[in-house]
Amino acid sequence: MSVFSVPSNPVEEKLEIEQSTILLVDDEEYNLDILVQLLSVKNYRIRCASSGMEALEIIQNEEIDLVLLDVMMPGMNGYEVLREIKKSPRQFLPVIIVTALDGREDRIRALEGGSDDFLTKPIDKYELYARVQTLLRTKHYYKQLISANQRLEIEVQNRTIELQRALQELRRLNEKLAASHREIVEHLSSAAEFKDPETAAHIQRISYYCGVLARGIEMDEEEADLLIQASPMHDIGKIGVPDHILLKPGKLTAEEYEKMKEHTLIGYKILNDSESPLLKLASEIAISHHEKYDGTGYPYGVSGEEIPLSGRIVAVVDVFDALTSRRPYKEAFSNEVAYDIIRKGRGNHFDPHIVDVFFENLPEILYIQNKYQD
Structure with a gap:
Protein backbone atom coordinates (compact mmCIF):
# COMPACT_ATOMS: atom_id res chain seq x y z
CA MET A 1 0.00 0.00 0.00
CA GLN A 157 15.54 8.19 4.86
CA ASN A 158 15.93 4.55 3.84
CA ARG A 159 16.08 5.40 0.14
CA THR A 160 18.57 8.18 0.91
CA ILE A 161 20.77 5.74 2.81
CA GLU A 162 20.53 3.28 -0.09
CA LEU A 163 21.43 6.05 -2.55
CA GLN A 164 24.39 7.15 -0.42
CA ARG A 165 25.61 3.55 -0.28
CA ALA A 166 25.21 3.24 -4.05
CA LEU A 167 27.13 6.47 -4.58
CA GLN A 168 29.88 5.30 -2.23
CA GLU A 169 30.11 2.04 -4.17
CA LEU A 170 30.18 3.96 -7.44
CA ARG A 171 32.97 6.20 -6.12
CA ARG A 172 34.86 3.10 -4.96
CA LEU A 173 34.50 1.50 -8.39
CA ASN A 174 35.53 4.74 -10.11
CA GLU A 175 38.58 4.99 -7.86
CA LYS A 176 39.38 1.36 -8.63
CA LEU A 177 38.97 2.04 -12.35
CA ALA A 178 41.16 5.13 -12.10
CA ALA A 179 43.77 3.09 -10.24
CA SER A 180 43.62 0.48 -13.00
CA HIS A 181 44.12 3.20 -15.60
CA ARG A 182 47.11 4.56 -13.71
CA GLU A 183 48.52 1.04 -13.55
CA ILE A 184 48.08 0.72 -17.32
CA VAL A 185 49.94 4.00 -17.74
CA GLU A 186 52.79 2.81 -15.55
CA HIS A 187 53.12 -0.49 -17.37
CA LEU A 188 52.90 1.03 -20.83
CA SER A 189 55.31 3.80 -19.92
CA SER A 190 57.69 1.27 -18.40
CA ALA A 191 57.68 -0.60 -21.71
CA ALA A 192 59.46 2.35 -23.30
CA GLU A 193 62.16 2.20 -20.62
CA PHE A 194 63.33 -1.15 -22.00
CA LYS A 195 64.02 0.63 -25.27
CA ASP A 196 65.36 3.91 -23.90
CA PRO A 197 67.05 3.93 -20.46
CA GLU A 198 66.75 7.72 -20.30
CA THR A 199 62.96 7.59 -20.30
CA ALA A 200 62.16 6.84 -16.64
CA ALA A 201 62.71 10.28 -15.10
CA HIS A 202 61.76 11.96 -18.38
CA ILE A 203 58.21 10.68 -18.30
CA GLN A 204 57.86 11.76 -14.65
CA ARG A 205 59.01 15.28 -15.46
CA ILE A 206 56.75 15.51 -18.52
CA SER A 207 53.76 14.52 -16.38
CA TYR A 208 54.46 17.14 -13.70
CA TYR A 209 55.37 19.84 -16.23
CA CYS A 210 52.02 19.26 -17.93
CA GLY A 211 50.27 19.67 -14.57
CA VAL A 212 51.95 23.05 -14.09
CA LEU A 213 50.90 24.31 -17.53
CA ALA A 214 47.37 22.90 -17.21
CA ARG A 215 46.87 24.84 -13.99
CA GLY A 216 48.51 27.87 -15.57
CA ILE A 217 45.93 28.01 -18.37
CA GLU A 218 43.16 27.28 -15.84
CA MET A 219 42.22 23.97 -17.39
CA ASP A 220 39.29 22.14 -15.83
CA GLU A 221 40.54 20.10 -12.85
CA GLU A 222 39.31 16.79 -14.22
CA GLU A 223 40.85 17.45 -17.64
CA ALA A 224 44.11 18.54 -16.03
CA ASP A 225 44.26 15.32 -14.02
CA LEU A 226 43.73 13.27 -17.18
CA LEU A 227 46.52 15.20 -18.91
CA ILE A 228 48.89 14.53 -16.01
CA GLN A 229 48.12 10.79 -16.23
CA ALA A 230 48.11 10.52 -20.02
CA SER A 231 51.19 12.60 -20.93
CA PRO A 232 53.78 10.00 -19.78
CA MET A 233 52.62 7.82 -22.69
CA HIS A 234 53.48 10.43 -25.34
CA ASP A 235 56.46 8.41 -26.64
CA ILE A 236 55.07 4.89 -26.11
CA GLY A 237 55.34 4.38 -29.88
CA LYS A 238 59.14 4.28 -29.57
CA ILE A 239 58.84 0.61 -28.63
CA GLY A 240 58.18 0.06 -32.35
CA VAL A 241 61.33 1.92 -33.48
CA PRO A 242 64.38 -0.29 -34.16
CA ASP A 243 67.13 -0.03 -31.55
CA HIS A 244 69.81 0.89 -34.04
CA ILE A 245 67.82 4.03 -34.81
CA LEU A 246 66.47 4.83 -31.36
CA LEU A 247 69.86 4.43 -29.66
CA LYS A 248 72.09 5.70 -32.46
CA PRO A 249 74.76 7.98 -30.95
CA GLY A 250 75.08 10.22 -33.99
CA LYS A 251 72.82 12.12 -36.31
CA LEU A 252 70.07 10.12 -38.05
CA THR A 253 69.98 9.76 -41.80
CA ALA A 254 66.90 11.06 -43.65
CA GLU A 255 65.61 7.51 -43.95
CA GLU A 256 66.22 6.80 -40.27
CA TYR A 257 64.54 10.07 -39.30
CA GLU A 258 61.43 9.09 -41.27
CA LYS A 259 61.43 5.78 -39.42
CA MET A 260 61.80 7.60 -36.09
CA LYS A 261 58.82 9.83 -36.87
CA GLU A 262 56.63 6.76 -37.12
CA HIS A 263 56.63 6.47 -33.33
CA THR A 264 53.75 8.98 -33.25
CA LEU A 265 51.59 6.73 -35.42
CA ILE A 266 52.67 3.58 -33.59
CA GLY A 267 51.78 5.17 -30.25
CA TYR A 268 48.40 6.22 -31.60
CA LYS A 269 47.66 2.70 -32.84
CA ILE A 270 48.63 1.19 -29.49
CA LEU A 271 46.40 3.53 -27.48
CA ASN A 272 43.51 4.16 -29.85
CA ASP A 273 40.14 2.38 -30.01
CA SER A 274 39.61 2.46 -26.25
CA GLU A 275 36.53 3.64 -24.34
CA SER A 276 38.79 4.92 -21.58
CA PRO A 277 39.00 8.76 -21.55
CA LEU A 278 42.56 8.38 -20.28
CA LEU A 279 43.72 6.21 -23.17
CA LYS A 280 41.82 8.35 -25.69
CA LEU A 281 43.71 11.41 -24.47
CA ALA A 282 46.99 9.49 -24.45
CA SER A 283 46.47 8.48 -28.09
CA GLU A 284 45.70 12.11 -28.96
CA ILE A 285 48.95 13.25 -27.32
CA ALA A 286 50.98 10.46 -28.95
CA ILE A 287 50.01 11.52 -32.46
CA SER A 288 50.04 15.30 -31.98
CA HIS A 289 52.94 16.26 -29.72
CA HIS A 290 55.37 16.60 -32.65
CA GLU A 291 53.06 18.82 -34.69
CA LYS A 292 54.22 22.45 -34.94
CA TYR A 293 52.13 25.59 -34.58
CA ASP A 294 53.07 26.77 -38.10
CA GLY A 295 52.13 23.44 -39.70
CA THR A 296 55.66 22.15 -40.37
CA GLY A 297 55.53 19.32 -37.84
CA TYR A 298 54.60 15.65 -38.20
CA PRO A 299 52.92 13.26 -38.83
CA TYR A 300 50.13 15.29 -40.51
CA GLY A 301 51.41 18.87 -40.62
CA VAL A 302 48.37 20.42 -38.95
CA SER A 303 48.73 23.93 -37.54
CA GLY A 304 47.47 26.34 -34.87
CA GLU A 305 44.48 25.26 -32.89
CA GLU A 306 43.94 22.33 -35.25
CA ILE A 307 46.57 20.72 -33.03
CA PRO A 308 44.86 19.39 -29.87
CA LEU A 309 45.56 21.48 -26.77
CA SER A 310 47.09 18.44 -25.07
CA GLY A 311 49.58 18.07 -27.94
CA ARG A 312 50.47 21.77 -27.84
CA ILE A 313 51.19 21.57 -24.11
CA VAL A 314 53.28 18.39 -24.36
CA ALA A 315 55.21 19.85 -27.33
CA VAL A 316 56.64 22.66 -25.17
CA VAL A 317 57.59 20.57 -22.14
CA ASP A 318 58.87 17.65 -24.23
CA VAL A 319 61.27 19.91 -26.16
CA PHE A 320 62.40 21.65 -22.97
CA ASP A 321 63.10 18.32 -21.30
CA ALA A 322 64.79 16.86 -24.38
CA LEU A 323 67.05 19.90 -24.69
CA THR A 324 68.11 19.82 -21.05
CA SER A 325 68.59 16.04 -20.87
CA ARG A 326 71.40 13.82 -22.10
CA ARG A 327 70.53 11.64 -25.07
CA PRO A 328 72.57 9.00 -26.97
CA TYR A 329 73.12 11.49 -29.79
CA LYS A 330 73.89 14.62 -27.67
CA GLU A 331 74.84 16.07 -24.30
CA ALA A 332 72.38 18.11 -22.23
CA PHE A 333 72.04 21.81 -23.05
CA SER A 334 71.90 24.41 -20.29
CA ASN A 335 68.53 25.80 -19.23
CA GLU A 336 69.47 29.18 -20.69
CA VAL A 337 70.06 27.67 -24.14
CA ALA A 338 66.74 25.79 -23.84
CA TYR A 339 64.94 29.02 -22.88
CA ASP A 340 66.34 30.77 -25.92
CA ILE A 341 65.29 27.97 -28.28
CA ILE A 342 61.76 27.90 -26.84
CA ARG A 343 61.42 31.68 -27.09
CA LYS A 344 62.55 31.57 -30.73
CA GLY A 345 60.02 28.81 -31.37
CA ARG A 346 57.12 30.90 -30.00
CA GLY A 347 54.50 31.23 -32.73
CA ASN A 348 56.17 28.88 -35.22
CA HIS A 349 57.04 25.67 -33.37
CA PHE A 350 54.99 26.35 -30.23
CA ASP A 351 51.63 27.82 -29.27
CA PRO A 352 52.50 31.39 -28.12
CA HIS A 353 50.13 31.27 -25.14
CA ILE A 354 51.57 27.96 -23.89
CA VAL A 355 55.09 29.40 -24.14
CA ASP A 356 54.03 32.44 -22.11
CA VAL A 357 52.47 30.24 -19.43
CA PHE A 358 55.64 28.12 -19.38
CA PHE A 359 57.82 31.12 -18.52
CA GLU A 360 55.26 32.54 -16.07
CA ASN A 361 55.56 29.28 -14.10
CA LEU A 362 59.28 28.75 -14.55
CA PRO A 363 60.13 28.50 -10.81
CA GLU A 364 57.80 25.50 -10.47
CA ILE A 365 59.17 23.97 -13.67
CA LEU A 366 62.73 24.23 -12.31
CA TYR A 367 61.67 22.73 -8.98
CA ILE A 368 60.36 19.65 -10.82
CA GLN A 369 63.48 19.50 -12.97
CA ASN A 370 65.76 19.45 -9.92
CA LYS A 371 63.63 16.96 -8.00
CA TYR A 372 63.32 14.33 -10.75
CA GLN A 373 66.82 13.92 -12.15
CA ASP A 374 67.86 11.16 -14.57
Whole structure:
Protein backbone atom coordinates (compact mmCIF):
# COMPACT_ATOMS: atom_id res chain seq x y z
CA MET A 1 0.00 0.00 0.00
CA SER A 2 1.28 3.46 -0.89
CA VAL A 3 2.32 5.68 2.01
CA PHE A 4 -0.02 8.30 0.54
CA SER A 5 -3.15 6.12 0.59
CA VAL A 6 -5.81 6.31 3.31
CA PRO A 7 -7.49 3.07 4.45
CA SER A 8 -11.02 2.99 3.07
CA ASN A 9 -12.35 0.07 5.10
CA PRO A 10 -15.46 1.58 6.81
CA VAL A 11 -15.42 -1.06 9.55
CA GLU A 12 -11.84 -0.24 10.57
CA GLU A 13 -12.51 3.49 10.39
CA LYS A 14 -15.71 3.19 12.49
CA LEU A 15 -13.91 1.05 15.07
CA GLU A 16 -11.04 3.52 15.42
CA ILE A 17 -13.41 6.48 15.79
CA GLU A 18 -15.49 4.63 18.42
CA GLN A 19 -12.31 3.93 20.40
CA SER A 20 -11.38 7.62 20.48
CA THR A 21 -10.77 9.35 23.80
CA ILE A 22 -12.93 12.39 24.62
CA LEU A 23 -12.10 14.82 27.43
CA LEU A 24 -15.11 16.49 29.10
CA VAL A 25 -14.32 19.72 30.94
CA ASP A 26 -16.98 21.29 33.22
CA ASP A 27 -16.99 22.48 36.81
CA GLU A 28 -20.57 21.19 37.31
CA GLU A 29 -20.64 17.47 38.13
CA TYR A 30 -24.24 17.26 36.92
CA ASN A 31 -23.27 18.50 33.46
CA LEU A 32 -20.41 16.01 33.30
CA ASP A 33 -22.73 13.13 34.25
CA ILE A 34 -25.15 14.02 31.46
CA LEU A 35 -22.37 14.16 28.85
CA VAL A 36 -20.88 10.88 30.09
CA GLN A 37 -24.28 9.14 29.81
CA LEU A 38 -24.87 10.49 26.31
CA LEU A 39 -21.42 9.59 24.97
CA SER A 40 -20.89 6.28 26.74
CA VAL A 41 -23.48 4.58 24.54
CA LYS A 42 -21.16 5.25 21.60
CA ASN A 43 -18.29 3.30 23.18
CA TYR A 44 -15.99 6.32 23.35
CA ARG A 45 -13.36 6.37 26.07
CA ILE A 46 -14.30 9.21 28.39
CA ARG A 47 -12.05 11.34 30.63
CA CYS A 48 -13.40 14.11 32.84
CA ALA A 49 -11.93 17.28 34.33
CA SER A 50 -13.64 19.76 36.66
CA SER A 51 -11.24 22.67 36.05
CA GLY A 52 -9.13 24.20 33.35
CA MET A 53 -5.85 23.33 35.06
CA GLU A 54 -6.88 19.70 35.49
CA ALA A 55 -7.88 19.53 31.81
CA LEU A 56 -4.53 20.89 30.65
CA GLU A 57 -2.68 18.40 32.83
CA ILE A 58 -4.64 15.48 31.32
CA ILE A 59 -3.99 16.76 27.81
CA GLN A 60 -0.30 17.07 28.61
CA ASN A 61 0.01 13.48 29.83
CA GLU A 62 -2.55 11.50 27.83
CA GLU A 63 -3.58 10.97 24.20
CA ILE A 64 -6.82 12.91 23.78
CA ASP A 65 -8.76 13.00 20.49
CA LEU A 66 -11.45 15.57 21.26
CA VAL A 67 -12.28 18.09 24.02
CA LEU A 68 -15.77 19.24 25.01
CA LEU A 69 -15.07 22.41 26.95
CA ASP A 70 -17.40 24.45 29.14
CA VAL A 71 -16.89 28.22 29.14
CA MET A 72 -18.19 29.41 32.51
CA MET A 73 -15.75 27.93 35.03
CA PRO A 74 -14.07 29.49 38.10
CA GLY A 75 -10.37 30.24 37.96
CA MET A 76 -9.41 29.55 34.36
CA ASN A 77 -12.44 29.93 32.10
CA GLY A 78 -13.05 28.00 28.92
CA TYR A 79 -11.66 30.67 26.61
CA GLU A 80 -8.35 30.69 28.51
CA VAL A 81 -8.17 26.88 28.40
CA LEU A 82 -8.93 26.97 24.69
CA ARG A 83 -6.12 29.46 24.12
CA GLU A 84 -3.62 27.22 25.97
CA ILE A 85 -4.72 24.14 24.02
CA LYS A 86 -4.38 25.84 20.64
CA LYS A 87 -0.96 27.33 21.31
CA SER A 88 0.43 23.96 22.37
CA PRO A 89 2.93 22.37 19.96
CA ARG A 90 1.06 19.08 20.28
CA GLN A 91 -0.73 17.51 17.35
CA PHE A 92 -4.08 18.83 16.15
CA LEU A 93 -6.65 18.57 18.98
CA PRO A 94 -10.23 19.59 18.07
CA VAL A 95 -12.27 21.47 20.68
CA ILE A 96 -16.04 21.93 20.94
CA ILE A 97 -17.12 24.83 23.16
CA VAL A 98 -20.15 23.80 25.27
CA THR A 99 -21.97 26.66 27.02
CA ALA A 100 -25.31 28.07 28.01
CA LEU A 101 -24.27 31.34 26.35
CA ASP A 102 -25.79 31.62 22.92
CA GLY A 103 -25.03 35.20 21.99
CA ARG A 104 -23.37 36.06 18.67
CA GLU A 105 -20.37 37.63 20.42
CA ASP A 106 -19.79 34.48 22.46
CA ARG A 107 -19.73 32.32 19.32
CA ILE A 108 -17.36 34.71 17.57
CA ARG A 109 -15.08 34.80 20.61
CA ALA A 110 -15.00 30.99 20.72
CA LEU A 111 -14.26 30.67 17.02
CA GLU A 112 -11.58 33.38 17.11
CA GLY A 113 -9.96 31.55 20.01
CA GLY A 114 -9.60 28.45 17.83
CA SER A 115 -12.72 26.48 18.69
CA ASP A 116 -13.57 23.88 16.04
CA ASP A 117 -17.29 23.82 16.84
CA PHE A 118 -19.91 25.18 19.22
CA LEU A 119 -22.73 23.52 21.24
CA THR A 120 -25.35 25.38 23.26
CA LYS A 121 -26.91 24.04 26.44
CA PRO A 122 -29.28 22.32 26.81
CA ILE A 123 -27.57 19.89 24.46
CA ASP A 124 -29.47 18.01 21.79
CA LYS A 125 -28.02 14.51 21.83
CA TYR A 126 -28.34 14.01 18.06
CA GLU A 127 -26.57 17.28 17.37
CA LEU A 128 -23.95 16.25 19.93
CA TYR A 129 -23.38 12.90 18.20
CA ALA A 130 -23.16 14.48 14.77
CA ARG A 131 -20.68 17.19 15.76
CA VAL A 132 -18.57 14.80 17.85
CA GLN A 133 -18.43 12.21 15.07
CA THR A 134 -17.53 14.83 12.46
CA LEU A 135 -14.59 16.17 14.47
CA LEU A 136 -13.42 12.68 15.48
CA ARG A 137 -13.41 11.69 11.81
CA THR A 138 -11.34 14.82 11.09
CA LYS A 139 -8.96 13.85 13.91
CA HIS A 140 -8.84 10.29 12.57
CA TYR A 141 -7.83 11.47 9.09
CA TYR A 142 -5.30 13.86 10.60
CA LYS A 143 -3.68 11.00 12.52
CA GLN A 144 -3.59 8.92 9.36
CA LEU A 145 -1.94 11.80 7.52
CA ILE A 146 0.68 12.17 10.27
CA SER A 147 1.30 8.42 10.18
CA ALA A 148 1.60 8.47 6.38
CA ASN A 149 4.06 11.39 6.58
CA GLN A 150 6.12 9.51 9.16
CA ARG A 151 6.19 6.42 6.94
CA LEU A 152 7.15 8.62 4.03
CA GLU A 153 9.97 10.22 6.02
CA ILE A 154 11.26 6.79 7.01
CA GLU A 155 11.02 5.61 3.40
CA VAL A 156 12.86 8.72 2.19
CA GLN A 157 15.54 8.19 4.86
CA ASN A 158 15.93 4.55 3.84
CA ARG A 159 16.08 5.40 0.14
CA THR A 160 18.57 8.18 0.91
CA ILE A 161 20.77 5.74 2.81
CA GLU A 162 20.53 3.28 -0.09
CA LEU A 163 21.43 6.05 -2.55
CA GLN A 164 24.39 7.15 -0.42
CA ARG A 165 25.61 3.55 -0.28
CA ALA A 166 25.21 3.24 -4.05
CA LEU A 167 27.13 6.47 -4.58
CA GLN A 168 29.88 5.30 -2.23
CA GLU A 169 30.11 2.04 -4.17
CA LEU A 170 30.18 3.96 -7.44
CA ARG A 171 32.97 6.20 -6.12
CA ARG A 172 34.86 3.10 -4.96
CA LEU A 173 34.50 1.50 -8.39
CA ASN A 174 35.53 4.74 -10.11
CA GLU A 175 38.58 4.99 -7.86
CA LYS A 176 39.38 1.36 -8.63
CA LEU A 177 38.97 2.04 -12.35
CA ALA A 178 41.16 5.13 -12.10
CA ALA A 179 43.77 3.09 -10.24
CA SER A 180 43.62 0.48 -13.00
CA HIS A 181 44.12 3.20 -15.60
CA ARG A 182 47.11 4.56 -13.71
CA GLU A 183 48.52 1.04 -13.55
CA ILE A 184 48.08 0.72 -17.32
CA VAL A 185 49.94 4.00 -17.74
CA GLU A 186 52.79 2.81 -15.55
CA HIS A 187 53.12 -0.49 -17.37
CA LEU A 188 52.90 1.03 -20.83
CA SER A 189 55.31 3.80 -19.92
CA SER A 190 57.69 1.27 -18.40
CA ALA A 191 57.68 -0.60 -21.71
CA ALA A 192 59.46 2.35 -23.30
CA GLU A 193 62.16 2.20 -20.62
CA PHE A 194 63.33 -1.15 -22.00
CA LYS A 195 64.02 0.63 -25.27
CA ASP A 196 65.36 3.91 -23.90
CA PRO A 197 67.05 3.93 -20.46
CA GLU A 198 66.75 7.72 -20.30
CA THR A 199 62.96 7.59 -20.30
CA ALA A 200 62.16 6.84 -16.64
CA ALA A 201 62.71 10.28 -15.10
CA HIS A 202 61.76 11.96 -18.38
CA ILE A 203 58.21 10.68 -18.30
CA GLN A 204 57.86 11.76 -14.65
CA ARG A 205 59.01 15.28 -15.46
CA ILE A 206 56.75 15.51 -18.52
CA SER A 207 53.76 14.52 -16.38
CA TYR A 208 54.46 17.14 -13.70
CA TYR A 209 55.37 19.84 -16.23
CA CYS A 210 52.02 19.26 -17.93
CA GLY A 211 50.27 19.67 -14.57
CA VAL A 212 51.95 23.05 -14.09
CA LEU A 213 50.90 24.31 -17.53
CA ALA A 214 47.37 22.90 -17.21
CA ARG A 215 46.87 24.84 -13.99
CA GLY A 216 48.51 27.87 -15.57
CA ILE A 217 45.93 28.01 -18.37
CA GLU A 218 43.16 27.28 -15.84
CA MET A 219 42.22 23.97 -17.39
CA ASP A 220 39.29 22.14 -15.83
CA GLU A 221 40.54 20.10 -12.85
CA GLU A 222 39.31 16.79 -14.22
CA GLU A 223 40.85 17.45 -17.64
CA ALA A 224 44.11 18.54 -16.03
CA ASP A 225 44.26 15.32 -14.02
CA LEU A 226 43.73 13.27 -17.18
CA LEU A 227 46.52 15.20 -18.91
CA ILE A 228 48.89 14.53 -16.01
CA GLN A 229 48.12 10.79 -16.23
CA ALA A 230 48.11 10.52 -20.02
CA SER A 231 51.19 12.60 -20.93
CA PRO A 232 53.78 10.00 -19.78
CA MET A 233 52.62 7.82 -22.69
CA HIS A 234 53.48 10.43 -25.34
CA ASP A 235 56.46 8.41 -26.64
CA ILE A 236 55.07 4.89 -26.11
CA GLY A 237 55.34 4.38 -29.88
CA LYS A 238 59.14 4.28 -29.57
CA ILE A 239 58.84 0.61 -28.63
CA GLY A 240 58.18 0.06 -32.35
CA VAL A 241 61.33 1.92 -33.48
CA PRO A 242 64.38 -0.29 -34.16
CA ASP A 243 67.13 -0.03 -31.55
CA HIS A 244 69.81 0.89 -34.04
CA ILE A 245 67.82 4.03 -34.81
CA LEU A 246 66.47 4.83 -31.36
CA LEU A 247 69.86 4.43 -29.66
CA LYS A 248 72.09 5.70 -32.46
CA PRO A 249 74.76 7.98 -30.95
CA GLY A 250 75.08 10.22 -33.99
CA LYS A 251 72.82 12.12 -36.31
CA LEU A 252 70.07 10.12 -38.05
CA THR A 253 69.98 9.76 -41.80
CA ALA A 254 66.90 11.06 -43.65
CA GLU A 255 65.61 7.51 -43.95
CA GLU A 256 66.22 6.80 -40.27
CA TYR A 257 64.54 10.07 -39.30
CA GLU A 258 61.43 9.09 -41.27
CA LYS A 259 61.43 5.78 -39.42
CA MET A 260 61.80 7.60 -36.09
CA LYS A 261 58.82 9.83 -36.87
CA GLU A 262 56.63 6.76 -37.12
CA HIS A 263 56.63 6.47 -33.33
CA THR A 264 53.75 8.98 -33.25
CA LEU A 265 51.59 6.73 -35.42
CA ILE A 266 52.67 3.58 -33.59
CA GLY A 267 51.78 5.17 -30.25
CA TYR A 268 48.40 6.22 -31.60
CA LYS A 269 47.66 2.70 -32.84
CA ILE A 270 48.63 1.19 -29.49
CA LEU A 271 46.40 3.53 -27.48
CA ASN A 272 43.51 4.16 -29.85
CA ASP A 273 40.14 2.38 -30.01
CA SER A 274 39.61 2.46 -26.25
CA GLU A 275 36.53 3.64 -24.34
CA SER A 276 38.79 4.92 -21.58
CA PRO A 277 39.00 8.76 -21.55
CA LEU A 278 42.56 8.38 -20.28
CA LEU A 279 43.72 6.21 -23.17
CA LYS A 280 41.82 8.35 -25.69
CA LEU A 281 43.71 11.41 -24.47
CA ALA A 282 46.99 9.49 -24.45
CA SER A 283 46.47 8.48 -28.09
CA GLU A 284 45.70 12.11 -28.96
CA ILE A 285 48.95 13.25 -27.32
CA ALA A 286 50.98 10.46 -28.95
CA ILE A 287 50.01 11.52 -32.46
CA SER A 288 50.04 15.30 -31.98
CA HIS A 289 52.94 16.26 -29.72
CA HIS A 290 55.37 16.60 -32.65
CA GLU A 291 53.06 18.82 -34.69
CA LYS A 292 54.22 22.45 -34.94
CA TYR A 293 52.13 25.59 -34.58
CA ASP A 294 53.07 26.77 -38.10
CA GLY A 295 52.13 23.44 -39.70
CA THR A 296 55.66 22.15 -40.37
CA GLY A 297 55.53 19.32 -37.84
CA TYR A 298 54.60 15.65 -38.20
CA PRO A 299 52.92 13.26 -38.83
CA TYR A 300 50.13 15.29 -40.51
CA GLY A 301 51.41 18.87 -40.62
CA VAL A 302 48.37 20.42 -38.95
CA SER A 303 48.73 23.93 -37.54
CA GLY A 304 47.47 26.34 -34.87
CA GLU A 305 44.48 25.26 -32.89
CA GLU A 306 43.94 22.33 -35.25
CA ILE A 307 46.57 20.72 -33.03
CA PRO A 308 44.86 19.39 -29.87
CA LEU A 309 45.56 21.48 -26.77
CA SER A 310 47.09 18.44 -25.07
CA GLY A 311 49.58 18.07 -27.94
CA ARG A 312 50.47 21.77 -27.84
CA ILE A 313 51.19 21.57 -24.11
CA VAL A 314 53.28 18.39 -24.36
CA ALA A 315 55.21 19.85 -27.33
CA VAL A 316 56.64 22.66 -25.17
CA VAL A 317 57.59 20.57 -22.14
CA ASP A 318 58.87 17.65 -24.23
CA VAL A 319 61.27 19.91 -26.16
CA PHE A 320 62.40 21.65 -22.97
CA ASP A 321 63.10 18.32 -21.30
CA ALA A 322 64.79 16.86 -24.38
CA LEU A 323 67.05 19.90 -24.69
CA THR A 324 68.11 19.82 -21.05
CA SER A 325 68.59 16.04 -20.87
CA ARG A 326 71.40 13.82 -22.10
CA ARG A 327 70.53 11.64 -25.07
CA PRO A 328 72.57 9.00 -26.97
CA TYR A 329 73.12 11.49 -29.79
CA LYS A 330 73.89 14.62 -27.67
CA GLU A 331 74.84 16.07 -24.30
CA ALA A 332 72.38 18.11 -22.23
CA PHE A 333 72.04 21.81 -23.05
CA SER A 334 71.90 24.41 -20.29
CA ASN A 335 68.53 25.80 -19.23
CA GLU A 336 69.47 29.18 -20.69
CA VAL A 337 70.06 27.67 -24.14
CA ALA A 338 66.74 25.79 -23.84
CA TYR A 339 64.94 29.02 -22.88
CA ASP A 340 66.34 30.77 -25.92
CA ILE A 341 65.29 27.97 -28.28
CA ILE A 342 61.76 27.90 -26.84
CA ARG A 343 61.42 31.68 -27.09
CA LYS A 344 62.55 31.57 -30.73
CA GLY A 345 60.02 28.81 -31.37
CA ARG A 346 57.12 30.90 -30.00
CA GLY A 347 54.50 31.23 -32.73
CA ASN A 348 56.17 28.88 -35.22
CA HIS A 349 57.04 25.67 -33.37
CA PHE A 350 54.99 26.35 -30.23
CA ASP A 351 51.63 27.82 -29.27
CA PRO A 352 52.50 31.39 -28.12
CA HIS A 353 50.13 31.27 -25.14
CA ILE A 354 51.57 27.96 -23.89
CA VAL A 355 55.09 29.40 -24.14
CA ASP A 356 54.03 32.44 -22.11
CA VAL A 357 52.47 30.24 -19.43
CA PHE A 358 55.64 28.12 -19.38
CA PHE A 359 57.82 31.12 -18.52
CA GLU A 360 55.26 32.54 -16.07
CA ASN A 361 55.56 29.28 -14.10
CA LEU A 362 59.28 28.75 -14.55
CA PRO A 363 60.13 28.50 -10.81
CA GLU A 364 57.80 25.50 -10.47
CA ILE A 365 59.17 23.97 -13.67
CA LEU A 366 62.73 24.23 -12.31
CA TYR A 367 61.67 22.73 -8.98
CA ILE A 368 60.36 19.65 -10.82
CA GLN A 369 63.48 19.50 -12.97
CA ASN A 370 65.76 19.45 -9.92
CA LYS A 371 63.63 16.96 -8.00
CA TYR A 372 63.32 14.33 -10.75
CA GLN A 373 66.82 13.92 -12.15
CA ASP A 374 67.86 11.16 -14.57
